[in-house]
Amino acid sequence: MAxxxxxxxxxxxxxxxxxxxxxxxxxxxxxxxxxxxxENGSGKSTLIKIIAxxxxxxxxxxxxxxxxxxxxxxxxxxxxxxxxIYQDLSLFPNLSVAENISLNxxxxxxxxxxxxxxxxxxxxxxxxxxxxxxxxxEKVENISIANKQLVAICxxxxxxxxxxxxxxxxxxxxxxxxxxxxxxxxxxxxxxISTLFVSHKLSEVLQIAEKVTVLRDGxxxxxxxAGELDYDTLSFYMSGKKIDHSVFDYQExxxxxxxxxxxxxxxxGQFEDISFKLRPGEIVGMIGSLGSGRTEVALSLFGLNKPDxxxxxxxxxxxxxxxxxxxxxxxLCYLPEDRLNQGLFLKQSIQxxxxxxxxxxxxxxSKLLNYSKKYEYAKMWVDELNxxxxxxxxxxxxxxxxxxxxVVIAKWLATDPKVFILDSPTVGIDVNSKSNIHNLIRxxxxxxxxxxxxxxxxxxxxxxxxxxLVMADGRIxxxxxxxxxxxxxxxDLVSSNSKNSEG
Amino acid sequence: MTGTIHKxxxxxxxxxxxxxxxxxxxxxxxxxxxxxxxxxxxENLLDLGKSSASxxxxxxxxxxxxLSGGIDMSFTAIAxxxxxxxxxxxxxxxxxxxxxxxxxxxxxxxxxGAVNGLIISYFKIPTFIxxxxxxxxxHGILLTVVGTKAVNSAQLPDCFKKFGATNVFxxxxxxxxxxxxxxxxxxxxxxxxLTWFILTYTQLGRGIYAIGGDMEAAKRSGMNxxxxxxxxxxxxxxxxxxxxxxxVSLIRYSNPTYLVGSELSVxxxxxxxxxxxxxxxxxxxGTILGVAMITLLNNSLILIGLSSxxxxxxxxxxxxxSVSLSSYQIRKSMMI
Ligand SMILES: Nc1ncnc2c1ncn2[C@@H]1O[C@H](COP(=O)(O)OP(=O)(O)OP(=O)(O)O)[C@@H](O)[C@H]1O
Ligand SMILES: [Mg+2]
Numbered sequence: 001m002a003x004x005x006x007x008x009x010x011x012x013x014x015x016x017x018x019x020x021x022x023x024x025x026x027x028x029x030x031x032x033x034x035x036x037x038x039e040n041g042s043g044k045s046t047l048i049k050i051i052a053x054x055x056x057x058x059x060x061x062x063x064x065x066x067x068x069x070x071x072x073x074x075x076x077x078x079x080x081x082x083x084x085i086y087q088d089l090s091l092f093p094n095l096s097v098a099e100n101i102s103l104n105x106x107x108x109x110x111x112x113x114x115x116x117x118x119x120x121x122x123x124x125x126x127x128x129x130x131x132x133x134x135x136x137x138e139k140v141e142n143i144s145i146a147n148k149q150l151v152a153i154c155x156x157x158x159x160x161x162x163x164x165x166x167x168x169x170x171x172x173x174x175x176x177x178x179x180x181x182x183x184x185x186x187x188x189x190x191x192x193i194s195t196l197f198v199s200h201k202l203s204e205v206l207q208i209a210e211k212v213t214v215l216r217d218g219x220x221x222x223x224x225x226a227g228e229l230d231y232d233t234l235s236f237y238m239s240g241k242k243i244d245h246s247v248f249d250y251q252e253x254x255x256x257x258x259x260x261x262x263x264x265x266x267x268x269g270q271f272e273d274i275s276f277k278l279r280p281g282e283i284v285g286m287i288g289s290l291g292s293g294r295t296e297v298a299l300s301l302f303g304l305n306k307p308d309x310x311x312x313x314x315x316x317x318x319x320x321x322x323x324x325x326x327x328x329x330x331x332l333c334y335l336p337e338d339r340l341n342q343g344l345f346l347k348q349s350i351q352x353x354x355x356x357x358x359x360x361x362x363x364x365x366s367k368l369l370n371y372s373k374k375y376e377y378a379k380m381w382v383d384e385l386n387x388x389x390x391x392x393x394x395x396x397x398x399x400x401x402x403x404x405x406x407v408v409i410a411k412w413l414a415t416d417p418k419v420f421i422l423d424s425p426t427v428g429i430d431v432n433s434k435s436n437i438h439n440l441i442r443x444x445x446x447x448x449x450x451x452x453x454x455x456x457x458x459x460x461x462x463x464x465x466x467x468x469l470v471m472a473d474g475r476i477x478x479x480x481x482x483x484x485x486x487x488x489x490x491x492d493l494v495s496s497n498s499k500n501s502e503g
Numbered sequence: 504m505t506g507t508i509h510k511x512x513x514x515x516x517x518x519x520x521x522x523x524x525x526x527x528x529x530x531x532x533x534x535x536x537x538x539x540x541x542x543x544x545x546e547n548l549l550d551l552g553k554s555s556a557s558x559x560x561x562x563x564x565x566x567x568x569x570l571s572g573g574i575d576m577s578f579t580a581i582a583x584x585x586x587x588x589x590x591x592x593x594x595x596x597x598x599x600x601x602x603x604x605x606x607x608x609x610x611x612x613x614x615x616g617a618v619n620g621l622i623i624s625y626f627k628i629p630t631f632i633x634x635x636x637x638x639x640x641x642h643g644i645l646l647t648v649v650g651t652k653a654v655n656s657a658q659l660p661d662c663f664k665k666f667g668a669t670n671v672f673x674x675x676x677x678x679x680x681x682x683x684x685x686x687x688x689x690x691x692x693x694x695x696x697l698t699w700f701i702l703t704y705t706q707l708g709r710g711i712y713a714i715g716g717d718m719e720a721a722k723r724s725g726m727n728x729x730x731x732x733x734x735x736x737x738x739x740x741x742x743x744x745x746x747x748x749x750x751v752s753l754i755r756y757s758n759p760t761y762l763v764g765s766e767l768s769v770x771x772x773x774x775x776x777x778x779x780x781x782x783x784x785x786x787x788x789g790t791i792l793g794v795a796m797i798t799l800l801n802n803s804l805i806l807i808g809l810s811s812x813x814x815x816x817x818x819x820x821x822x823x824x825s826v827s828l829s830s831y832q833i834r835k836s837m838m839i
Contacts (some may be wrong), residue, residue, distance in 0.1 A: 054723050075725035090723050093714035094783035099709070106706060107725050114704050 005030045005163055005194050006051065006082075006312070010062030013046055013218075015398070017390055020046040021057070022218040026197055028074065028211075031192045033185060033228070035205045038215035039238050041388075041400030041428040044198050045087050047215070048167050049194075052084045053077040078108055081162030085169045087153040087198075087428075088340065093141035097134050098123040101154045108158060116421075126154040130180050145338045146172040146290055153181060164188065165196040168401075170204065171427040172337070174290045175456065175495065182208050200430050202231050214238055214380075216460065238431035248283055248442050250466030256280055257315065259450040262301070262420050265310030268297040271474035274310070278419065278450040283441065285461035285482075286454045287494055288471030293337075294454045295337055296474075298421050301452075302334035305329040314418075328357070331418030335425055343408040344396050351378040351392040353407050358414045381410040385440060402433035409440065420444060421452045426460060437466050458491045472497035520777035524792045528799060532563040535803040542806055546682045547692060555591050556796040557582075558769055559747040559791065560694050560753075563740035564746075566773045566790040567698060571735050572715040572782025573630035577619060577638035578743040578769070579762040584645045586747030590757045591649065593660045601662040601748075609744035610713035615641055616740020620733035653758040659751070687749050693720035694742060699787040715782030768815075771822045772797040780826065796821070 004027040013021040021043045028034045036044050049055035049061065053072040062069045064080045066493055076417060077084075083104065091100050102122035106114065123136055132150055134143070140151060149172050156164050165187075170178045185195050200207050205212065206226055214221040214237045221237050235243045256279045265274040271293035278284055286294045297304035301312065303321040312319055314330050321327045327334070336342035344353055355374050362373040378392050387406045389399065396407055405425065412420065422441065426434045441464060445451050455461050461468055462482060470478040470493055477497060536543040543635040561578055585608030592607050595597065615637070622633045656664075670683030704706035710731040714721045722728050751757045776793030778785025800821070801814045 022806075052723065073725075074723055075727070078725040086723065086725070090717065090720040092713050092716035092720055092783075094713060103709070103713070104724055112706055114706060114709060 003030070004028060005065060006010050007061075007063040008047070008051065009061040009063065011047070011057045011062070012188065013043075013050065013055065013057050015046075016394075019218050020092075021050070023060075024215070024218070024220045025060075026213050026220065026223065028194050028196055031189050031194055032210055033189055033195045033197065033208055033215065034211045035197045035199065035209035036213050037198070037200075037202070037205060037234065037238055039220075039422055040402030040433050041217075042215040042430075044215060045167055045217040047219075048084060048165050048196070048198070050087075051077065051165065052082060081160055083156035083158055083161045083163070084165045084421060085156045085167060087167040089148055091148055091152055091155075094139060096137050096139055097147075097151055098136035100151050102139050104155050105158050108160065123154070124182065126157050130154065130177070130184055132177070132180075133460070144172075146174070146177075150177065161188075161193060163194045163196065163284055167198045168200065168428050169197075170201065172290070176289075179206065187298065200428060200434070202234050202431060202488060206231065206234070209444040217328055232260075235431040238430065241432060243431055244435045244439070247463045248438075248445070248466060249312075249434060250282065250445075251282070253468075258316065259311075260301075261313040261316075262297075262414070263311045263313070265297065265300060265307050265312070267296065267300065267305065267307045269474075270305070271300075271471075274476060276469055276476065276479065280415075280418075280448040280450050281423065281445050282467060283445050283451040283453055283465045285465030286452060286471060287456060287458070287461045287468060287490070288497075289425075289456055291499075292471040293474035294421055294471050297471075298334060298452070299455060301327070301421060304334075316373065328415055328417075331416070333357075333412040333415055333417040333420055335412060335420070335422045337423040337427070339405060339408050340469075343411075344404060346397040347395050349393050350382065350387075350389055350396055350399070350407055351375060352383050353396050354378040354410050354414060357411050361414075371449060377414070381414055382407075385410050385413075386436065387450045401428045402430055405429055405433075405437065409437070413444070417449060419450045419452070420455070423454045424454065424456070426455075426457075434460075435483050456492065456494070458487050462487050462490060470494060470497070521599070521786065521789050524776065524789070528792065528796055531796075531799060531803070535799075535806065537765070539806045542803065543652055546676075547683055549682055549688070551798050551802055552688035552691075553685035555794055556685070556691040556745040557753065558772075558798070559637075559691045559794040560742050560746040560749065561769045561774050562790055562794050563694055563698050563787065564742035565736055565770055566776070566778055566785060567702070568630070568699060568739055569710065569770075569773055569780065570702070570715050570776045570782060570785050571711045571732065572718060573623065573732070573735070574770075575619065575634045575736065575739050576631065577615070577641055578636040578739055578765050579764070579766050580638045580641040580645070581612050581615045581743035582741050582747035582750065583762040584615060584641055584649075584747070585609065585744035586751045586762075587645060587654070587757050587759045588649060589748060590654045590659060590751060593662070594654070594658060599660045599662045601666045601752075604660075604662065605745065605748050608748045609741050612740035612744025613737055613745070613796070614740070616737040616743070617733070619740070620736035623736065624729045624732040625787055638763070638766075638829075642644065645759055649759070651759060654751075655754065656755045659755055659757065663748075663752045666748075666753055667755065687753070690745065690749065694745065695787050695791055702787065707731065710785060711735060715784070717783075737824070769820060770820050774822055777825075777826045 007027040009025050011021055011024050024047060038044050043220065046055060052056050053074040055075055062072050069076060096143055098120050102119045105122055120136055134147060148490055149169060153169055165446060170181060187194060206229060209226040212224045212229060214239060222430065223502065258277045259280050260278040263275050264270045276296055288294050296305055300307045303323045303326050306322065312321060319330055340346065351374065355378055362370050362377050364370045375392065382392065383388065385406045387403050387410065389403065396404055396443060426437055429437060441451055453465060466482055468480050469476050478493065532543060541547060564578055565575060588611050589604040589608040590721065593604055619634055619637055622628055623630050643787055645827060669686040670688055671689055673681050673683035675681045687837055701710060710721065710726050713726060714728055718728065772793030773790050774780060775796055776789035778789060797818060804814050
């Protein structure tokens with residue numbers, strides 16, 4: 001192989017007491033597909049931001065095509081042809097899809113005057129490379145999280161990009177779109193463009209990577225050829241532990257009454273005739289690709305998406321859920337798909353985020369906040385869920401993805417729910433934390449909470465649910481007990497029915 | 504997904520803030536005219552165009568700052584500094600030339616704006632605090648170093664008065680006297696057009712929208728955020744300088760204690776015009792409509808015979824309502 005495109009030497013970064021990176025070196029060859037893996041908080045995004053010139057390392061050197069940079073700025077990195085899809089996407093919510101996609105190219109070309117025709121042309125030509133259509137005039141703040149990810153991906157696929165870095169670009173998009181993206185990556189490779197890819201979906205990693213670099217706690221574990229790895233060894237390198245392959249064993253109790261019942265719930269253009277029951281202690285999986293109506297149903301149950309018809313019963317009583325407040329008072333809670341925007345107050349402390357759903361419990365007699373109670377309460381949940389944080393005072397923003405997700409779960413558990421709806425609870429979460437979160441969910445079910453788990457990952461559903469609702473085009477096309485189906489069969493069922501359901 | 508399309512359609516209708524505002528302006532004009540028929544005369548409208556120009560130009564400046572996610576509280580001090588220094592320099596030098604007056608006032612505006620820009624982009628102080636500070640500093644320096652004595656109409660160089668009376672075209676009334684389209688209005692329109700062009704067709708202008716949308720994302724995409732912010736505050740400074748000259752030419756009197764204190768009445772029309780106070784969203788047309796609405800309101804209250812204290816009250820009420828409406832819309836669009 002030719003000379004390395006990028007070399008990183010002895011890079012370190014200390015964040016207020018956290019050694020995010022510790023003396024890390026790696027290199028990326030030309031046209032190489034390189035994956036960076038590691039648990040949540042192992043320093044992957046930090047490393048990427050350093051390569052992008054967004055974060056200045058405490059020490060070390062970045063060498064791009066033989067040129068050494070001590071103080072790399074974003075514009076230098078862009079001029080070297082490095083394009084980054086950030087984990088938080090870093091889009092401009094107030095600008096149109098077209099402008100978001102073409103902005104980087106216009107900056108790169110040092111355009112002073114904007115030609116709006118060109119803006120649209122750039123955007124539609126990039127969109128066509130991933131065979132996707134989006135409303136170019138729509139503001140990015142109004143599009144779905146999956147489409148936002150696609151916009152961020154498109155933005156990086158510039159004409160003169162030499163290295164495209166993707167920090168978990170596929171958490172929200174459908175299998176079909178992921179496949180398209182992976183084939184784009186292979187095309188890029190053909191034309192000599194390198195890719196650095198971060199993902200927690202290890203099967204994806206093993207499918208496309210040539211080289212894999214593993215980070216753990218800010219230190220490099222090693223560089224491997226993808227050929228010498230399999231799922232279990234890779235996850236072992238990441239966590240230093242063997243992962244737990246156990247499954248949910250549901251003990252049916254004959255006397256259990258129905259906790260939640262949904263009858264013929266319909267909403268035009270979203271879902272039709274949704275009926276199912278949930279008993280205490282059950283984990284019911286709702287699987288279906290994006291656009292199958294699963295999230296819309298969940299939002300309806302949580303009072304955020306008024307259905308046109310149908311009825312909902314809690315403990316046999318008919319209920320009308322017209323607001324999240326009502327839903328919470330009935331004992332329902334909802335972990336949103338898009339945790340960054342909908343589940344957390346990112347700039348607020350961990351403590352504040354945990355207590356926000358349940359301020360009542362931490363008031364003094366005169367209805368003012370009791371600070372020591374607040375701290376204890378938050379601490380209790382943080383300990384209960386094993387959230388690994390240096391202090392309860394730091395902003396949630398600074399936590400790794402897995403820990404952020406646990407904070408959201410803690411926040412909802414604090415409301416003492418009877419029914420917990422989890423929408424894609426382990427998106428962007430490393431294998432080890434993922435199995436921890438799965439264990440946590442199973443424990444909740446053991447305690448008698450009824451859980452609805454929405455996911456498009458077949459193994460996640462099969463390992464954790466006792467009953468599965470398969471959704472496609474807004475309908476439940478099949479309801480099965482998990483013991484009666486195999487992963488392969490479920491996979492076929494889901495993928496053969498996802499043809500009409502594009503985001 | 505059909506749900507998304509549906510939502511965005513609603514939003515396209517709802518975000519027509521400008522359409523609403525135009526409707527309200529028309530309806531309100533009809534109402535006022537029915538109470539006082541002289542209101543909707545061509546003469547009165549042209550007159551409004553003239554008297555609102557200086558506030559309008561400052562509003563455009565404020566609009567640009569708000570768009571970038573910042574706020575400028577010091578522009579009134581800049582405007583009055585430019586005006587007062589220009590008037591004094593003209594008197595002292597004996598040069599009686601309006602271009603020279605504009606040159607001085609704009610230079611003062613540019614320098615003070617640059618100070619704001621440097622403080623904000625270099626020291627990264629929140630814009631509100633930085634400009635609230637410089638408001639007092641600029642004004643304090645003006646009063647202590649340049650002076651506190653007002654320049655009265657007799658002392659004021661003739662060029663200001665001539666300029667204030669310049670019309671682009673003039674209509675002679677049959678009953679005597681005349682009125683016309685003031686050069687002030689033309690300057691206001693030119694400033695609005697220039698600003699619209701910068702914001703819509705230049706990379707710099709898009710950068711202003713971008714940093715208002717997400718500052719961190721703007722940095723990451725390699726934009727020179729420092730330069731963009733510096734430009735914004737210099738631009739506001741220059742506009743304030745222009746507005747200062749228009750102001751003195753209109754009232755034929757320069758008092759260094761004028762203007763300062765009226766910041767909110769300039770920010771009000773901008774917010775009313777649909778500019779999001781958190782940045783990233785707003786239009787020049789909206790700002791012009793906002794200026795029109797406030798001008799209309801102030802003028803009509805006088806025509807109806809209400810005291811000018813009511814103006815402040817109504818301005819406050821209108822701004823409160825429009826801000827609540829727009830934040831309600833934002834909340835609705837974000838669902839939670
Ligand atoms: N701005 C910041 N301030 C303080 N600490 C930070 C900041 N950014 C990251 N960290 C800390 O640095 C460590 C590495 O974070 P980083 O985001 O690089 O992890 P990651 O590998 O990308 O994790 P994930 O898989 O969850 O995205 C974490 O412990 C995180 O809490
Ligand atoms: Mg990360």
